[in-house]
Amino acid sequence: MKFVDEAPIFVKAGKGGKGCLSFRREKFITEGGPNGGDGGDGGSVFLKADEGLNTLIDYRFTRTFIAENGQAGMGSNCTGKKGEDLILRVPVGTSVIDDDTGEVIGDLTQHEQTLLVAQGGWHGLGNTRFRSSVNRTPTQTTPGTEGEARNLRLELKVLADVGMLGLPNAGKSTFIRAVSAAEPKVADYPFTTLVPSLGVVKVGRHRSFVIADVPGLIEGASEGAGLGIRFLKHLTRCRILIHLVDMCPIDGSCPIESAQSIVAELEKFSPTLAQRERWLVLNKADLISASEAQALKTQMVEALNWQGPVHIVSAVNREGTELLCEQMLNHLEALWEVERQDPEAASAERKVQDIMQQEAREHIHALREKHHAERRAAKGQAPEQDLTDDLDEDDWNEDDYDVEFEYVR
Helix, strand or coil, X not given: CECCCEEEEEEXXXXXXXXXXXXXXXXXXXXXXXXXXXCCCCCCEEEEEECCCCCCHHHCCCCEXXXXXXXXXXXXXXXXXXXXXXXXXXXXXXXXXXXXXXXXXXXXXXXXXXXXXXXXXXXXXXXXXXXXXXXXXXXXXXXXXXXXXXXXXXXXCCCCCEEEECCCCCCHHHHHHHHCCCCCCCCCCCCCCCCCEEEEEECCCCCEEEEEECCCCCCCHHHCCCCHHHHHHHHHHCCEEEEEEXXXXXXCCCHHHHXXXXXHHHHHHCHHHHCCCEEEEEECXXXXXXXXXXXXXXXXXXXXXXXXXXXXXXXXXXXXXXXXXXXXXXXXXXXXXXXXXXXXXXXXXXXXXXXXXHXXXXXXXXXXXXXXXXXXXXXXXXXXXXXXXXXXXXXXXXXXXXXXXXXXX
């Protein structure tokens, strides 16, 4: 299955049925009067969150969705049939944006949550509606109104409590394999991880949280280099970020400089996301001595002016991971309890997430515009010329890969 986390679609609600112009005509009844019925309402378009879905691939090729029109009214005061509503199922975690205005219409974060995205047209009135004491034989009717039509962009952002970021080969996939049942691919070459991976971390019998791994960042990622910038938006829903650092890089690079480059790229991508609570996790402690690890920890805290928690672990040997997960869940539960008790705190958290998602959306849009401008320049076309017809399908689906994407318990 391909992982598709963005999809532009067009939705149109059904048109309302027109009212009927009719008069009663029966034997021995000379003044039957008007009996034209109203039309039926047009069908509306809804999006419904479905936890059984994990990709927007259903909307990759089919992008136009039109609800049923309402039927016209009929004689004998018969009302036309209402058009059937169209319900489109999307993964939990899907944001819906009006592509023309940039307005965020809604965010589907719970199973079976439903969102109206296009209202069906209202029914027309039959001539019976216009009968009065001074107008016994009305010939007026009204047509049904048109249904709403919208260009939408669906954006899927995975629902995770903790998100990991770091350079390629920092050990993020190994870490998620160590603390959960997820089994993302692990190898010793860059960009082994191509799409986000999710794992459910269990602490005890009835306590757990969801952790997400995204493709690694590299220097220049905020300008489009590498893969990670495409998936950083998935971290905007996370309450805590784990900054994973390789203490013994295979290429001999400096771990401190590597950590600083990740912070710099994060700030360029989204200043608000860069201010998100982060825990520094120094990985691959099995490759160096304990004294060297402690010395590197001290140097890194000083160089980064780090104020948050710091842990030294060996993901491959699962050393230090259990303690880290337990402390992290304790902290998450404290945050959740504050939000349950204080609606203002919960509202403030939603606003912060909205800001992060908007910053991510604007940054990715700017990168795409830059990419299209470069394509136009390479083809010798004017900057304002529309390149849509010249773009291959893959240019619109750069995030698609032939891999499975699922929650694993």
